[in-house]
Amino acid sequence: MSSLSDFELSRRGMMVGTAIATTIPSLADAASPASIAETHTASVSFEVNGEPRQLELDARTTLLDALREHLHLTGTKKGCDHGQCGACTVIVDGRRINSCLTLAVMHEGAKVTTIEGLGAPGHLHPMQAAFVKHDGYQCGYCTPGQICSAVAVLDEIKAGIPSHVTADLMGAIEPTNMEMRERMSGNICRCGAYSNIAEAMAEVAGERA
Amino acid sequence: MKFDTPATTNPIDRLRVVGKATDRIEGPLKTTGTAHYAYERHDVVANPAYGFVVGAAIAKGRITALDLAAAKAAPGVLAIVTADTAGKLGKGDFNTARLLGGPEIEHYHQAIAVVVAETFEQARAAAALVRVEYAREKGAFDLAALRDSAPLAPGGGFNGSPETRVGDFEGAFAAAPVTLDATYSTPVQSHAMMEPHASMAVWDGDRLTIYTSNQMIAWGKGDVAKTLGLKPEQVRLVSPYIGGGFGGKLFVRSDALMAALGARAAGRPVKVALTRPLMFNNTTHRPATIQRIRLGATKDGKLTAIAHESWSGNLPGGDPETAVGQTRLLYAGANRMTAMRLAVLDLPEGNAMRAPGEAPGMMALEIAIDEMAEKLGMDPVEFRIRNDTQVDPEKPERPFSQRQFIRCLREGAERFGWARRAAKPGSVRDGRWMVGMGMAAGFRNHIPFKSAARVRLERDGRIVVETDMTDIGTGSYTIIAQTAAETMGVPLDRVEVRLGDSAFPVSCGSGGQFGAVNSTSGVYAACLKLRDAVAQKLGINSSDALFADGHVKAGNRSVDLTEAAREGPLTGEDGIEYGDLGKKYQQSTFAGHFVEAAVDAATGEIRVRRMLAVCAAGRILNPKSARSQVIGAMTMGVGAALMEELAVDTRFGFFVNHDLAGYEVPVHADIPHQEVIFLDEVDPMTSPMKAKGVGELGICGVGAAVANAVYNATGVRVRDYPVTLDKHLDRLPTLA
Numbered sequence: 001m002s003s004l005s006d007f008e009l010s011r012r013g014m015m016v017g018t019a020i021a022t023t024i025p026s027l028a029d030a031a032s033p034a035s036i037a038e039t040h041t042a043s044v045s046f047e048v049n050g051e052p053r054q055l056e057l058d059a060r061t062t063l064l065d066a067l068r069e070h071l072h073l074t075g076t077k078k079g080c081d082h083g084q085c086g087a088c089t090v091i092v093d094g095r096r097i098n099s100c101l102t103l104a105v106m107h108e109g110a111k112v113t114t115i116e117g118l119g120a121p122g123h124l125h126p127m128q129a130a131f132v133k134h135d136g137y138q139c140g141y142c143t144p145g146q147i148c149s150a151v152a153v154l155d156e157i158k159a160g161i162p163s164h165v166t167a168d169l170m171g172a173i174e175p176t177n178m179e180m181r182e183r184m185s186g187n188i189c190r191c192g193a194y195s196n197i198a199e200a201m202a203e204v205a206g207e208r209a
Numbered sequence: 210m211k212f213d214t215p216a217t218t219n220p221i222d223r224l225r226v227v228g229k230a231t232d233r234i235e236g237p238l239k240t241t242g243t244a245h246y247a248y249e250r251h252d253v254v255a256n257p258a259y260g261f262v263v264g265a266a267i268a269k270g271r272i273t274a275l276d277l278a279a280a281k282a283a284p285g286v287l288a289i290v291t292a293d294t295a296g297k298l299g300k301g302d303f304n305t306a307r308l309l310g311g312p313e314i315e316h317y318h319q320a321i322a323v324v325v326a327e328t329f330e331q332a333r334a335a336a337a338l339v340r341v342e343y344a345r346e347k348g349a350f351d352l353a354a355l356r357d358s359a360p361l362a363p364g365g366g367f368n369g370s371p372e373t374r375v376g377d378f379e380g381a382f383a384a385a386p387v388t389l390d391a392t393y394s395t396p397v398q399s400h401a402m403m404e405p406h407a408s409m410a411v412w413d414g415d416r417l418t419i420y421t422s423n424q425m426i427a428w429g430k431g432d433v434a435k436t437l438g439l440k441p442e443q444v445r446l447v448s449p450y451i452g453g454g455f456g457g458k459l460f461v462r463s464d465a466l467m468a469a470l471g472a473r474a475a476g477r478p479v480k481v482a483l484t485r486p487l488m489f490n491n492t493t494h495r496p497a498t499i500q501r502i503r504l505g506a507t508k509d510g511k512l513t514a515i516a517h518e519s520w521s522g523n524l525p526g527g528d529p530e531t532a533v534g535q536t537r538l539l540y541a542g543a544n545r546m547t548a549m550r551l552a553v554l555d556l557p558e559g560n561a562m563r564a565p566g567e568a569p570g571m572m573a574l575e576i577a578i579d580e581m582a583e584k585l586g587m588d589p590v591e592f593r594i595r596n597d598t599q600v601d602p603e604k605p606e607r608p609f610s611q612r613q614f615i616r617c618l619r620e621g622a623e624r625f626g627w628a629r630r631a632a633k634p635g636s637v638r639d640g641r642w643m644v645g646m647g648m649a650a651g652f653r654n655h656i657p658f659k660s661a662a663r664v665r666l667e668r669d670g671r672i673v674v675e676t677d678m679t680d681i682g683t684g685s686y687t688i689i690a691q692t693a694a695e696t697m698g699v700p701l702d703r704v705e706v707r708l709g710d711s712a713f714p715v716s717c718g719s720g721g722q723f724g725a726v727n728s729t730s731g732v733y734a735a736c737l738k739l740r741d742a743v744a745q746k747l748g749i750n751s752s753d754a755l756f757a758d759g760h761v762k763a764g765n766r767s768v769d770l771t772e773a774a775r776e777g778p779l780t781g782e783d784g785i786e787y788g789d790l791g792k793k794y795q796q797s798t799f800a801g802h803f804v805e806a807a808v809d810a811a812t813g814e815i816r817v818r819r820m821l822a823v824c825a826a827g828r829i830l831n832p833k834s835a836r837s838q839v840i841g842a843m844t845m846g847v848g849a850a851l852m853e854e855l856a857v858d859t860r861f862g863f864f865v866n867h868d869l870a871g872y873e874v875p876v877h878a879d880i881p882h883q884e885v886i887f888l889d890e891v892d893p894m895t896s897p898m899k900a901k902g903v904g905e906l907g908i909c910g911v912g913a914a915v916a917n918a919v920y921n922a923t924g925v926r927v928r929d930y931p932v933t934l935d936k937h938l939d940r941l942p943t944l945a
Contacts, residue, residue: 039284039331060330069329074249075242077452079403080485084869087403114242121237132236135837139682140239141403141452147240177882184877188869190403190453191682192844193837194880 046110048073049117057104063097064088066104067114075115075144079188086187089145089152090114096152098186115144118151127151130200138191146187150201153183157205175205210734212657213788216893220756221733226694226701227898230833233687234706235450235680244450247422248407248482254420257409258287260325260471260481261332262463263339264318264491265310268862269348269555272312272321276340280324283338285331288474291322295470301432303460305527305558308436309467314343315524316557317863318490323467325475348555350862352497352522355552359520362529362551367565369534375603376544378503381514385505388514389581393502393573393928395532396854397864398495399872400562404452405488409480410468418445420480421465423709424454425718426677430711432461437469448709451719454681455845456561459720462492489557489867494855496521496530496559500573504581505544512542512596517574519547522554530559531566535652535909536574538795541598555862561720563845564905567653568912572849572930575649575913580926588632589917590622590801593650601795610794610894613825614650614801617888621648621801621823624886635924635942642807643942644818645922649910651800651822655892655901656723657791660731661714661784664693664739668778670759670771672697672704674735678716678728679709682841683904684834685719685728691831692729692898696736698756699770714782722798722902725830730785730896739781743773785896794894798826798906802843806918813934813941815919817847821884822911827892827901839907840883846911848875852931 045054048071055070064081067073067090076099079087083101090099091113119125124132127147137143156163157175165182166173173179180201181194189197221227238244245252265272277289292298292311300307310319322339326332349355361371382388408421417439423429426446434441451458464481472479483491498521505514517536521529533547562568582592594615601607622628630646631637637644662676674693680686690704697704707713714735717727744751747761747768755762759770773779790796805819822839829835852873855864866872885907891899912930920926925937 037284039328058328058330060334061328065329068249072251073242074245074251077242077246077404078248078482079405079452080869082485082868084485085403115240116242118241120241121243124237124240128237128240131240132232135233135833137236137239137682138684138834138837138841139403139451139453140235140244141246143239144242178878181877181880185879186876188403188874188876190401190455190845190874191837192841192875192880194844194875194877195840195883196837197877198882 042105044105044108046107046112048112049114055104059103059105061104062100063102063104063107064099067099073114073116077141077144079142086149087142087145089148089187091148091152096149115148118147127204130203134196134200136193136197136200138193142187142189146189146197149184149187153180154205156183177202210737210783210785211788212785212896213790215790216897216899219897220696221898223695226691227830228828231687231691231701231831233684233834234690235686246404246450246452247409247420247448248480250409250420254409254411254478257478257480258325258327258475259329259332260323260467260479261336262320262467262481262483262487263322263324263336264487265314265321266341267314267343267345268317270314270346271344272314272341273344274342279338280335283331283335285327286324286335287327288325288471289322290470290474297438299435299438301436301461303428303432305524308463316490316555318487320463320467320491323471323481325471325479348862350554350556350857351859352499352520352552352554355522356499356520359550359552362549368528368531372548373537373603374546378514378516378544378546381544382503382505382516385513386508387506387584389504389577389584391502391577391580391928393500393576395498395569395572395930397497397857398562398849398853399489399855400455400457401869401872401874402453402455402457405482405485406458406462406464406492407482408465408468409478410472411478412472416443417469418447419465419469420447422451422458423448423461424451424458424679424681424720426679426709426711427715427718429461433465436466446711448679451679451681454719455563456565456720457492459561486868489855489864489872493558493560495562495565495569496523498530498532498569500532502573502577504577506581506585510585510587510592510595512540513544515540515542515545517547520550520552522552522556523559524555525553527559530569532570532573534566535570537603538601538797539650539652540596541602542596545602556857563842564653564908567909568849571649571652571910572912575910576916576928579917589648590618590627593618607793607795610796611825611827611890611892612799613888613890614799617799617801617823617825620886621803621821625803625821627803630921634921639807641810643810643922644805644807645918645920646805647914647917647921648801648803649914649917651802651906651910653722653798653906653909655796655798655895656721657787658717658723658727659784659786660717660727662716662732662735663714663780663782664732664735666739666743666770666774666779668774670703672699673707674704674732675707675713676716676728676731677709677711677713678724679719681719683719683724683838684831685724687834688725688729688830689732692732693736696733697739699759714784722905725902726896726898726900727785729830729898733897734783734785735781738783739779742779742781743770746773746779790894796895796901798901798903800824800906800910802910802914804914804918806915806922808919808922810941810944813938815851815932815934817879817915818881820881822907823886823888824903824906825888825890826903826906827890827895828899829887830898830900832887835887835903836885838904839885842904842907843883843911844875844880846908847879847915849930850912850915850932854931
């Protein structure tokens with residue numbers, strides 16, 4: 001182990017591991033105050049769960065925060081805010097995306113489906129009902145993202161889009177346990193409901209087949 | 210209700226609702242995104258400001274200069290609070306380090322400022338303009354380097370005794386014909402729950418309400434008050450939905466304090482969520498351990514000597530990881546000793562994570578038992594059975610209340626096809642895969658814990674339960690509704706459960722797998738009070754009254770329950786508290802964990818193929834959510850075995866891989882179908898519910914079962930968790 005003195009700390013060296021606290025005056029200067037001296041806003045129009053919405057937003061607002069903080073559609077969750085957990089998964093123009101990794105203003109004219117658009121208490125989407133039946137969730141925080149992903153995954157399989165574990169790239173793809181688990185692996189469930197989510201998805205995939 | 214004699218037949222035993230596999234009553238909310246978590250309370254506050262927490266960039270030392278000018282001048286900024294401007298702050302009873310650092314810094318990413326702005330984007334941008342200069346001090350970050358100098362840990366409370374001795378361990382070990390002396394290590398682990406720590410603070414004069422994500426409402430209320438210098442009655446905590454906790458939300462953390470300070474400074478409600486990369490160093494973690502285990506046995510496999518010593522580290526004033534606890538109770542053996550030593554480390558605060566003590570303790574002990582069985586030439590299932598005990602090995606006059614350990618092992622072996630396991634490691638191939646089976650014991654104590662509730666019969670016949678109990682994904686809402694429905698004799702859909710509000714009676718909270726049995730026992734006690742009130746209102750002798758099918762029956766008389774509330778709601782409030790049955794009887798839960806693993810013969814990649822847990826844990830209140838608790842714990846056990854490790858930078862004193870890309874947890878592709886079996890058991894010594902807990906039993910032993918399966922596949926023993934391929938690749942059998 002090298003001691004601190006061996007290491008001859010530079011101020012740049014002190015940045016190791018922190019992305020938040022700027023210990024370096026030079027870096028703070030680089031993120032010149034001029035660059036944030038004013039807040040730049042932009043307008044965006046898109047359709048969310050079938051309803052047209054128009055927003056005037058700070059251009060830095062992610063699609064996730066536009067949904068949660070501006071449209072109050074808090075079913076879409078913020079678990080990491082940088083694309084590592086999948087809790088923010090929504091369906092945009094038919095494809096699932098991490099809504100934290102994209103700015104709202106990039107989606108002019110898009111059709112966005114969130115968990116609230118799939119179903120509501122009293123009239124659940126079949127995937128939502130299957131999650132309840134198979135207990136495919138515990139704390140519930142990753143659940144909307146899991147369900148949006150699960151719905152989109154079955155569509156991807158049906159559309160013949162291959163995954164890392166697809167053995168035959170030419171034939172029809174079957175919604176096997178491994179095929180679904182591979183595709184769902186961007187959606188982390190720390191409560192560990194995976195085995196039950198797989199059963200919920202298998203039930204819905206079986207009904208559709 | 211004082212529970213001090215074993216439970217006899219009671220209304221719960223009808224099992225019309227309790228004990229039935231039941232969908233979660235809040236399921237339609239969670240699956241449609243309409244359950245609102247702490248940061249999402251648009252329903253209670255229309256326009257909160259946003260707080261963004263700045264964390265310290267050193268592990269130990271002082272802030273020498275703090276320049277807030279640029280941040281204050283940034284657009285939208287309403288306030289910035291640091292230790293200089295926060296006013297006098299106390300420290301919560303359950304916190305080791307202060308939640309707001311400065312000028313002294315106690316650990317890396319300790320909060321040093323909160324920047325409050327109109328929008329999240331503005332707060333984040335302004336936080337990046339906070340300029341901090343530090344004087345760094347040398348710190349201690351390397352547990353292994355401090356092993357030899359670490360003193361005995363403090364005892365008491367959850368720590369137990371730092372040193373225990375029965376018989377003559379050294380003599381028996383020296384005399385034993387077969388011995389094992391091995392050292393194991395477990396790394397720092399993180400709860401990594403999916404919902405980041407989040408709070409929204411609202412001041413009304415000198416009264417503070419915090420919408421937060423917290424497992425233990427009463428602890429939290431007390432510590433918020435103590436930290437801010439308020440009276441407890443000035444503080445309200447509200448936490449109806451919690452996006453996972455695993456121990457990481459047992460205590461008030463910086464999100465709550467910074468939201469409160471930010472809201473006071475800005476003069477309006479403020480919400481704060483910790484960013485994912487801040488969570489790992491800012492909050493608590495499961496400390497790393499080094500564990501030495503020595504076993505001595507006769508040639509026919511009777512343990513005669515058992516020693517388990519553990520080393521862990523924590524900040525000054527912190528507690529040890531109690532990794533030796535289970536070794537005092539799990540196996541027979543006349544001569545035994547345990548010891549826990551605690552080094553002072555300047556890493557972030559170590560604290561409870563799912564099954565503190567037993568989870569890492571069993572990871573080591575149950576490899577040691579596997580190694581010893583192999584030395585003896587015995588099957589590991591049979592070796593464990595041979596060393597079963599029905600009494601506390603340290604106090605033989607003290608029996609277990611229930612101990613179906615042998616049945617867990619035998620039934621598990623039968624169901625899993627254990628007989629097909631090849632005793633010789635590295636001898637089964639399936640194409641490119643080396644295949645092995647492993648098993649381990651599961652063990653976790655039941656903890657009696659005082660818990661209260663209020664139950665109301667409304668005019669419309671609904672039963673409303675209020676308690677500050679929390680549901681962190683464990684299924685509390687549903688088992689509490691089942692308990693009230695059973696006791697009051699109404700269908701489940703007539704019960705409404707309100708949780709997680711400090712305005713409600715104080716419960717046990719969620720932790721230590723004590724939540725289910727204690728909280729439902731408190732609800733049961735409150736329901737009995739309500740039954741008395743109902744009977745009195747209806748002019749029925751309550752000891753004759755039968756509550757069933759929405760009616761109260763006595764003799765030939767049957768009255769609709771709703772009649773009792775015709776003139777107004779009736780309320781019953783009570784709680785459960787415990788006598789000394791827990792001292793007279795050791796109350797524990799048991800499991801057998803079985804795993805099949807495959808190891809790629811060329812790359813060393815490890816895949817888990819099959820998993821089974823057989824559990825004996827008292828009455829299972831809701832087999833559906835209980836099973837989910839166990840499979841979730843088994844999943845976390847796979848993480849502990851194969852991937853989870855917060856890497857310590859021993860130069861700078863922080864956890865390097867502080868996000869979900871660097872701190873790897875199991876994903877869908879890692880987890881096969883999981884089987885769980887609950888043995889029939891009722892334990893009248895624990896409570897009127899005759900239940901125990903399962904949420905932590907499910908993780909205890911899983912890591913070792915995986916490691917033992919990998920060993921059985923490869924013949925290469927890894928004693929340093931996690932078992933990653935780099936640790937066995939160079940010792941794998943030569944490819945044919």
